[in-house]
Every structure is written in structure tokens, then in C-alpha cells.
Amino acid sequence: MRLATMTAREYEDWVGGGSAVAILPTGAFEQHGPHLPLGTDAILSTAVATAVAEQTGAKVLEPFTLGYKSQQRSGGGNHLPGTLSLDADALIAQARQLIRGLLAQGVRHVVVLNGHYENTQFLYEGADLALRDLGLAPGAEQSVMLLSYWDYVSAPTLEVVYPDGFPGWDVEHGGVLETALLLHLRPELVHMDRAVSHPPAAPHRFDRLPVVPERTPETGCLSAPDGASAEKGELLFTQTVADLAAELRTELGL
Amino acid sequence: MRLATMTAREYEDWVGGGSAVAILPTGAFEQHGPHLPLGTDAILSTAVATAVAEQTGAKVLEPFTLGYKSQQRSGGGNHLPGTLSLDADALIAQARQLIRGLLAQGVRHVVVLNGHYENTQFLYEGADLALRDLGLAPGAEQSVMLLSYWDYVSAPTLEVVYPDGFPGWDVEHGGVLETALLLHLRPELVHMDRAVSHPPAAPHRFDRLPVVPERTPETGCLSAPDGASAEKGELLFTQTVADLAAELRTELGL
Amino acid sequence: MRLATMTAREYEDWVGGGSAVAILPTGAFEQHGPHLPLGTDAILSTAVATAVAEQTGAKVLEPFTLGYKSQQRSGGGNHLPGTLSLDADALIAQARQLIRGLLAQGVRHVVVLNGHYENTQFLYEGADLALRDLGLAPGAEQSVMLLSYWDYVSAPTLEVVYPDGFPGWDVEHGGVLETALLLHLRPELVHMDRAVSHPPAAPHRFDRLPVVPERTPETGCLSAPDGASAEKGELLFTQTVADLAAELRTELGL
């Protein structure tokens, strides 16, 4: 599944087949409250990518473990201890150069599977510039897909996972989704005994910089992980992976 | 209202007062369907900014009339004739340098009032780098606010403007909101006779690059402007401006 | 005249005709003495561009309202309140990307009509890099013209406008030319009652950085607007526009 464990010959054969799909998981190094590890985003996106690869025949690249700056409205803010981020230029350049390299060597499709909200637009720019570098325009056989795994959580799953109502992805940082998934996938990394119950962060319709620190709950989570469980995590994971795999099969003709 | 029409002395006096708030409207040069002009985004954000300034005592900068690349899911795509965009680096640099200059000269708060969805993250990066350049950290008296005007459209307004249900901001490109606002503000620029009714663009949970052109409706709009009227535009404008002005007053202590 | 007010279809038809000429006015946000507004440069270049477009069938882009740093010998200096400038990189990138986009979409000629002295070389670099990006070399049908409008003021006009002798463009900042033109075009923005008569700034054959502030006259003007009038402005405007239009017709075969 992992390209980094293949030999060059195996890689060459895989690419030479003409239908190679590489999945790039992306995350961040970011505080995730008192109960989740700093690497949560890349751990989750890599796990999802691996499972999707198993179902689709795609291969998985090593994850981007550094992401764009945590923003207060979506990640608590870049000022918090334990959050180490890239500026836009480094993230764009890294994505551009890796995607360009993959496509130039013949990989048919690169799927960027994002696990850190703030990355999206910079990964998009990296992909766009890679395509420009290679002169790939509409109609080209090669392509890049860019998505975030939580967009594949279905409505029925949401109802089960959030029985009191889904508060919205905007406050899902260190909340039920990430906690449940990690309880399912890497329970030894979750400290539910340190989890704190608190109301979600008050929503704002604007970004303010420098951030006003007290607007982030003391835990650093934008919503509490109340009710997160390994069972919910398994449901989330299984359903999301299945839908993502189906999307890739349909979209890329796998 | 417009800083560009003030003299240097007037500017100096304004800044010297210690509570100067400058609003930067941002837009794009982007196709907006058969009935709206290419400059729609900056025209609208500038009009909103000007009205907000009237109600708050803020001043308005000349708009950014070029924006980040139009994306297929939010603007139809950057491949369409009439869409001329900046790469991330130019937009970030321009925002960074202008914001840095304003704050360095003593402007208390810079409000970036965005009118083109795809700009947001790059304006954020520009603001963040400007603050880093100046060493402004949490607790500083100066600040940047970044917002998009449509986030201030209220639920009651949505009910009036979209009596059959609000389709979501994700397909609002050349649709009812922008059309109504422009019918109210600059009716001579709207060609309702060329407007085409069609179902909204099918939603996708991923970006694909290069774009698949046929996924953008032929009009270039992501939803049709059916039912847009100057009256709805007036309602949208009045309510949004009032709420935005109130937000600024509260947030910035005006 | 203004491309931003056209629809995408109108733009497409215009470009499709094969002889589309787009004029890009460029200016700055810069102190212009006690009597002229900060946006003078872009206001003037946009007015000239619009009039030239009327006479030639060209279309006008939204102006660049931010320019390169004001230099003491040509604009009084970048240290003065009210002057907000771009570094070279941002101005070059913005020009490069816009010009590249226009030519890539089929615009035949882009005319950069400059109204701020310090911009010239950076606009040139932007144009040069855009052509390199597109592989346009001598012999190509598409081109970029770069000019500053004051280079089209004729000798007879100078004699009328400066009856006591033309002091040279190097001290024309907030002086007779700009004042007269604005009196003709936007009299409500000119405060002749605040204008101060003083000798021109002493010439220097070198730039010194950091600037020596006292070398800029207290007004911020490099020469006084003594004798500026709307009539002179009309003469300047009419003659310059006519000669510029003639130049474009000849050079570009309009």
C-alpha cells in the first residue's frame, strides 16, 4: 500500500501500467486538546488513505505531517503551544513539486486526501501550479483530486455520531469525530480521562488577527469530545472509507 | 469615505486620531454568467464597504480588483473566458504589503471585506505575514479583521430572498444574491434579459484539476438568478450592511 | 470602455475578434501635497486611458491603484504619511500574471499606461516575464506596450502650461501638470486654497537611502502648482490623449 516500501522497480511497473493512482494524505502538527496527540490530522488521513487504497488498488504516499497555520475558527489558533505550521509558500511549493514529479513520471491520478482544514486552498494552488508546469489542461488524461475525508461522512452516520444534533464541521477540532476515529484506530494515543466537557466555541463570522486567545476554549478543542467512542469511530471510518473508495472508483474509473 | 480622495494631510489627521479603521474591499475579475459583469465581486464588496463605512466612520481603500483563481466548485472554474486571476503569491504579497503599510503608519484596524470566495485563505496569509513583519502578537492594539459580506446575510433575509429554500453559498455564483444586489446598486450593469434559468450545478465533494468543463453549467453561473430583483437586493444590502456595521462597532469598539 | 462592466460573453466576443487591445492604467497611493488626493496617479491614468480607448476602440482594465515605492527624487519619498507602496516583487508578479492571462486568452495587445513614475521598470519586468511564460518572442503577433502619459505632452503644450519655462518631469509631483489635469477632470478633488507656492525641490544626481527628509519640500510636492488651471488641464488632457491615441493607432495598426 505504501509507496515508500516499494522498490524502484515495483514503482516503475506500477506506473508503467498506465493507471497508477497515488494518494497523498495531508495533516498538520497541531494541538488537539488535552486528550489527542499533536499528529492527529496526519494519523487520521493516512489511515483513511490506506483503507481507501486497499479497496481501490491505489497506493499511498508518505503523509505531509506539517500543515498550514491553525486558524482560530477552525483549529483554535496558531499561537497555541504544540502547534507548528508552515507558511503558505512552503506548503504550496512542497505540494507542487511532489505532484509535478508524480505526474511527470507517469502516475495517472494523484488524490490529495486532506486531514487538516486549513490546508485546502494551499494544496489546491500547489496542484494547479503543478499542472501548469506540465501543461496539463482540461481534457488531459492525468489529474489531481483534492478532498477532505470528513466531507464523506454521510447524514445517517452523523445522526448516530451526534445524537443531539451535528454542531457543524467548523467546530470539529478535537471533538467527537477526531476522537472517535482515533479511539477506533489508535486507542493507545487517546486520553479520554483528560477530556473536558465544555460548550462549543462561540461562532464568529470573521477572522481576527492577532487572535483573541480567550475565544478559544481552554482545552484548545472547538467542541468537546463528549460521547466519542471506538464504536462511533468504527462506524465513521467504515462508512467514510467506503464512500471515498466508491467516489474514487467512479470518478477515476478504477 | 474613499481614502484615495483624501489628501495626505487629511489622511495623517485621520490616522493620528488613533482610531482609524480602513476597509479593504476585495473582489475578482471573473465571469459571472451571461447577465452580470466581470467586475461583479469588487463592485459589490466596494459598495458594501462604502455603506458600512458611512455607518461606522471607517474609510474605504481602493478595492483589489483581481483575485485568486476561480475554482469550479465556487466560481465555475479558472478556464472560462473573462476570468483573469492571480496566483497565490501575488495576492498574498499585495495583501501583506498593503496591510503592513497601513498598520505601520498607525491605522488601528484594517478590515478586509471580501467579495470573492476563493480569496479568503490568501488574504488571511497576507494579513498573518504583515502582523509577523510588524511583531504584532495577541494583545496588540492594532488588528486585522477578515470577513466575507455574505456571511452577514441573516436567516430572515434568506427566507425572503430564497422563498423556495436557500441552496447554500457554495452554488451562489452569478445567482440570486449577486444579481439582486447588483440590480439594486448598479442596475445598468445587469442584463436580466440574458439570464438563463437552470438547475444549480451538481455538488461535488472534491476538486478535480484540470477541471472537467462540462461540470460547470453553460451559463457559468452555479445557480440561476431566478427571482432576483432590485427589491431583494435592497433588502440584502440594507440588512447585511447594518449587521456588518454593528459587528464592526462591537468588535472594534467604534 | 471598462472591461469590468462587460459580461463574459461580451469579453469573449471582443477577444475573439482578434484585434482586442486592453489598456491597463497604473498609479499609486501616494501623498500629492496639500491640495491633491492620494489616488491622483491612478485617477489620471485611468482618465487618460478611458479617453484614449474612446478614440481607438480599446477597452480599459481596472487600474493598479498601488504602485512601487515613492522615491525622494521623483515623488517626495516613501516615508511620507499617506504613501502606501508595494515592493518590487508584488508589483512585478501582479503585472506578470495579469498580462499573461490577457495574452493567453487572446487579447492582441496590452497597453500599460502608467501614471506613477516609479512603476516603470517593474511593469517592464512583469511584461517581460509574461512574454517569456508564453514563449512570445520577436515576430509574435501579440505584444505589450508600456508608456507613461506625460511623455506625450507636446512642446507647444508645455509652452502654454509652463509659460516661465518647463522645469522638467523630474520635479513634476503634485505640480502644475497633475493639478491642472485634475482641475479639469475632477475639480471637486482639488483644494487650490491649500496649495502652497514654493521653489522646486533642489535637484540631486543621486538617490540617498534612508532619505534625508528635509530635502523634500514641506508640502510634499516637488514643484508648486502655481498657475495650474482647469483650462490648462483641458489642453493637457486633450492634446495628450490625441497624441496617445494616434500613437496606438500607428503602432498597433488600429
Add this chain to the structure above:
Amino acid sequence: MRLATMTAREYEDWVGGGSAVAILPTGAFEQHGPHLPLGTDAILSTAVATAVAEQTGAKVLEPFTLGYKSQQRSGGGNHLPGTLSLDADALIAQARQLIRGLLAQGVRHVVVLNGHYENTQFLYEGADLALRDLGLAPGAEQSVMLLSYWDYVSAPTLEVVYPDGFPGWDVEHGGVLETALLLHLRPELVHMDRAVSHPPAAPHRFDRLPVVPERTPETGCLSAPDGASAEKGELLFTQTVADLAAELRTELGL
């Protein structure tokens, strides 16, 4: 050991102690002959880093899994399938921003433990720029150490590992060192049955670009892994880690 598995609070406590040492393993995605995986460099540097951390109390960052371009004299060349590299700018920016972030949050020392020869100078530049950003000059308490693990292989170890004489690090790419280490650490990733015996690549005193492909042995290895064994790997690993740990203790006063 792995910082990514710590919570923000644990990270904060660790940094707050005032003597936090973070080790950054760096590698590449690069062909390593028919018998070793593409991710060899980062796998090895991460394993060494982890063992050194165990002996010194340091913590380990997630590795850089992409490196600078493979060069023909040290890695076979960047033209080979399976080699995906970064340009200098992306590698420098990534190192600079991560190191700056760590030091700014209070990490006392950052040890960059390199596993891909070509990375060195670009990591150095990243570190140097990070220190400049933070104003850290000689005498500062915080520091960056940059080293490559093979420089800690001792002469006695070399004699055991290369009984016929050490050919030099310059042809160690996919050779005995890397093969033996991986046989010790991750035997399931090594395909000794595919290893090919061949003389080392002929040495050159110059780089030539574009590369002359036939100067790289067909295997992509610069020397054959003849005689590599898990036992040699264990010796290499144990000795190198011990000496590296001793170096860190001495140099950083751990």
C-alpha cells in the same frame, strides 16, 4: 519518543522544562536499487533518531520524507523512476519554518539528523535562516545541530563491515551500509534475492548535467550490497547510535 504522539500539554511541559531537544530525521523518496525500498533514507534516519532519543531523553519529530534531488555521484541521479525530489526552495523553506517554530516555542536544541546526502546544504540554509529570523547569534542558548548519521560509523566498525576495504561514502547508495541497516531494522523491506553484485560506479570529479544515464550502474546502486547482513546492520546501528548519543550528550550538555 515521537512528538506527534504527545498531547499539547505534554509538549508544553516538555518545552517548559528548558532543556528540550528535538531530533528531526530527514530522508528522501529515492530509488535504492532493486532490493531496497524507496523510503530507505527516512526509514533509517528515523530509526537512528529514535534510538538516539531513547539514550538521550530527546524527542523525535516526524521525518522529512522528501529530499533534495538525487545527484548522479551520490544517489544515481534524479532521472531515475521512483525518485521524487524537492527543489532547493521548498526544502529550505520547510526546514526554516519548522526549526523557527520549534525554537520560537522554546525548544532548546534542534538536531537535524540527515539520512540523504544531497539534503545537507539546504538543511543548513534552512537552519541559518531560521536563526536569522529569530535573531539568534553566537552566544545564544538555543542552537541547531546538523549531522548525517554515517559520519558516526567508526573505523573499527568499517573494518568489520567492509572487510575488503571501505570504498568511501561517496559510493554508498544502496550499498552495504544501507542494506545491512535495513536488514537489521526492517528485514521485511529488503529483497536480498534481487540484489545484484557489480563493481562500484566509476568515480568522477565533476557533476555533469543533464546526467549521462549510463554512468549510473543499471541497478541504481553506486556500489553493490555484497556481504550485507543483519548482523553487520546491528553492529552499525548499535555503534553509530551510541556514538551519536554520546556526541549529543557532550555537545548539548544532556
Add this chain to the structure above:
Amino acid sequence: MRLATMTAREYEDWVGGGSAVAILPTGAFEQHGPHLPLGTDAILSTAVATAVAEQTGAKVLEPFTLGYKSQQRSGGGNHLPGTLSLDADALIAQARQLIRGLLAQGVRHVVVLNGHYENTQFLYEGADLALRDLGLAPGAEQSVMLLSYWDYVSAPTLEVVYPDGFPGWDVEHGGVLETALLLHLRPELVHMDRAVSHPPAAPHRFDRLPVVPERTPETGCLSAPDGASAEKGELLFTQTVADLAAELRTELGL
């Protein structure tokens, strides 16, 4: 005179005196007609700098021998064989970093003595950014002066050198000034027998890109070197150097 021939200790003593002035000659690698060498600009600016240093006690840096792109109106154009130029970014970065280094080490004033017209604005930007890097603002004791040596040719000299009237610096490329100076300074590099008499290039008030090659005279000179002589060169050199030295003494208090 030449800093590059001093030892580190001598350099340190010189800087430590508190009044060190370093002159940086800048030029280009550019065609200069059939009779002058490609390195003309740096040869001349270095010779002038050395003579000025002799008269003022300043020291001379190694010249910048590559310059910004030759422009058709001032240098014939960048398309001509033998012209090898830098983009703006490289020239700006080089100037910025060298000037920053000199000032950071204690050099009191850096005089950039330019010999290639097109360099000016990019050297200015480099100097400006170096000052920003160091936080040097108006009132600082350290400074940068930027000038082009031909601006110090006096009116009486012009009358002697151009008895039929001075055609203007804009067409001085490979003309009388440069030819005479080189005849005086390095006669062995001048091929007067290959010089061609022709009328000056027709003036244009605009830049056009891509250039129209036939607008540059076939020689590549913008005006002919008719009448150039070593005697005129000596006059030009002696007078210019004297005036430049006087300017430095006055301006920098030497």
C-alpha cells in the same frame, strides 16, 4: 583600493574606524556595438569607482558584472547576441544581501556606482530592502548612495565632447561617451576600425515587447561613436571623477 585584495584584518581595521565608505561598481554583460567589448559597463564603472576612491579614501568592491535586461530604448534590447542579463529578482537579491552585509559589519556608507542604465531601479530596491532588514530609517548614521556616473558629466564637458550638440543620454549606448572613456582607459579593447557611423536610433516614447528588432540600428549602438577620442575620454573621465569625488566628500562628509 580594492577590498578584495585586503586581508580580513585590514578590512576589520578599516570598518572599525567608523567612516568606511565602500563603492560598488555595477555594470552588465551586454553587446556594445562592433567596436566595444561586452563588459564595457562594468569596466567603466569600476574605473570611475577606483579613481573616485583614490580621491576620497573610499574602497572599491568587486563589480557586479551582470545587470538587468538590456532594453531596446536604452541598450538595444535583450534579444541581441552577447547580451546576458539577470531577471529583477536575482539583481535585487544580490544587491540587498551585499549591502545588508556591509552595513551590518559596520561600513558607514555604501555608494552604488552604476554603469548600466537598466540597473537603477533594481539596485534601488535592493538597497531599500537592505535598509528595512536592518531597521535603518531616516536619521540613521549609515546610508546608501545610488548614482550613475554619466549624471556627473558637466555641461562644459558635454560641449567639448559633443560639438554638434548632445543627443541625450537615452541614445548613449556604444556611442561617444563610452567609446571615448574606453579609448582613454583601455584602448586595447576598442576597435575603432570596426566602428560604424550611422544616425542615432529613432526615439520612441514607449517600450514594446517583444521588441521590434529592426528598431535597433544594425550595429547595436543607439548612436554612433563618431568623433570619440582618447582625449575626449580623458576629459570625460577626469571631470566626472572629480565631480563625483566632490559630491561624495560633501554628501558623506569625507
Add this chain to the structure above:
Amino acid sequence: MRLATMTAREYEDWVGGGSAVAILPTGAFEQHGPHLPLGTDAILSTAVATAVAEQTGAKVLEPFTLGYKSQQRSGGGNHLPGTLSLDADALIAQARQLIRGLLAQGVRHVVVLNGHYENTQFLYEGADLALRDLGLAPGAEQSVMLLSYWDYVSAPTLEVVYPDGFPGWDVEHGGVLETALLLHLRPELVHMDRAVSHPPAAPHRFDRLPVVPERTPETGCLSAPDGASAEKGELLFTQTVADLAAELRTELGL
């Protein structure tokens, strides 16, 4: 020999012959102990390049007189007075643009002849990017060679020059090699009376930043020039030049 002294026509003829080889000497502005000048590296590489050119028919470009930062292990460190360096970006850009220009104009081979250890990887990156810009891939007729002259000092020469054993190139900074060469080539620039005998700098297997100043010998040399003589310099020069010329003839088919 020197391209800068040729006329454009001579350059054109040279390039037009189809087998033009240009040698680019590169150096630094760097302290070289109490007895050698700051410009040592470029003086030596230029002298070597010129002699090689004489023996091969190649031509010599003006040297890069500024180099990458002096590193403590190879040059004493960038903190020492008299050392003025470029960041990676400026050096890469300058090399890229010059090499691109030479190859684009038809020069067959560019030989970068380095005289400053720390430059190597950045010159490599510049060359690599130039080739990418031009689309030159393996098999192309044009090429870049990159080498450092000391790699051509032969074993027999080393035995003569270092009768007590060769300490290694890593401590050759201001030592016997450079001193002897300069005594041979430019004796007037060497101050043997100021040379200090001291043991070589203690070796380190790591870089530490910020540097620990006391690890550089007080002289700034990494080894003493004991025993350097003009005779040894002549031997070094003659042998190295001969072998380098032979290498170029063989490799480039001269």
C-alpha cells in the same frame, strides 16, 4: 580568453561555431586568515579557469565574486569580519539565469569552475533549474559541468606539497594550497610575514548554528600555511590545470 573583452560579433561567431565552451569561475568574499586577501577564492578559480581555457580553447566568464555563506567546518564561519556572503536564493538565481542565458544563445557547454567549497550545491541547483527552464534532458547536446579545482590535485602533487601528510581538504582554508597558489600567481597579495603557525582546527562531525566562535582558530585559517611556497604553488597550478584541461578535452570532446 575573457568573454567580457570580446565584442558582440566575436561572441556571436564563437557561439555560432557550435562548440563554444564557457568557463564560469566562482569564488567568495571571505576572510582567509591574516595573510591572504578576501578575494582569494575568485582570484584562484579565475586564474585556473584562464589557464585551462588557454589549453582547451574555452573562454572565461567574469567570476562570481560573492559566494554562499562561509561555514565553520569549511571556511571558519560566516560571523567573521570580512566575510560577506549570499543567501542560497541569490546564488541559485544568479547561476540559473546566467547558465540559462548562455545555453539559450547557443553555448555548447558551460563549465562552472568553483573555488569556494560552500558554493557547490547551490551552483548545482542553479544549473539544474536552468536545464529545466530550457527543457534539456539526458541526451541533449548541451551540458553543464560543475567541479572544484582542488579535486584535480593529484596524489603525487599532494605528497610534494604536504610532505608531512595531507590533512584533508576539509581543513584547507587559508592553508597551504591556497597560500602556495597565490604565492605563485599573485605574490604581492600574500603577507607571509603575518602568517601564523597553528595546529589545524579540531574536526567536528556536525555543524552547529549559531557557530561556537572559539572553534575557529584565531587566525581564521582552518590549517596553517606552514611550508607554502611559490614553487609548490607552481606545481599545484601546473598539474591541476593540466589535469583539468585533460578532463575537459575528454569529457566534452574538445
